[in-house]
């Protein structure tokens with residue numbers, strides 16, 4: 653028969669009971685942090701595959717493409733792009749109407765919360781006006797994306813021959 657002194661005191665019993673709960677909470681916290689860490693590349697604005705169309709001889713304008721994925725809860729608006737390679741950069745959208753390809757000017761590129769906007773040949777693109785020189789295949793060119801909220805993102809666009 654166990655003596656009374658062998659039984660844990662009520663306070664200790666409580667603490668023993670609490671421990672697994674606390675550990676579970678800590679585990680949950682650790683899991684949360686791990687999840688956040690694992691999600692890190694998936695937060696903010698994800699920019700994939702930035703590239704420029706390599707210039708054909710004599711071309712004075714160029715086109716740039718990229719894919720923007722907004723992992724945020726708010727819309728992001730690309731308002732301007734700057735590069736030493738061009739006098740100015742405009743947002744254009746190519747459309748075919750009655751068999752004729754036309755480009756229309758877009759004031760901004762908006763990326764809604766959770767949305768992906770793809771700038772690709774035949775659709776939306778960056779139009780580089782007054783090129784400082786030809787865009788050479790294999791070369792990388794620095795371009796700065798400027799957003800409505802004041803954020804700037806400078807990244808390298810590789811010039812490629814479209815296939």
Ligand SMILES: [Cu+2]
Pocket residue numbers: 715744745755777778779
């Ligand atoms: Cu254009």
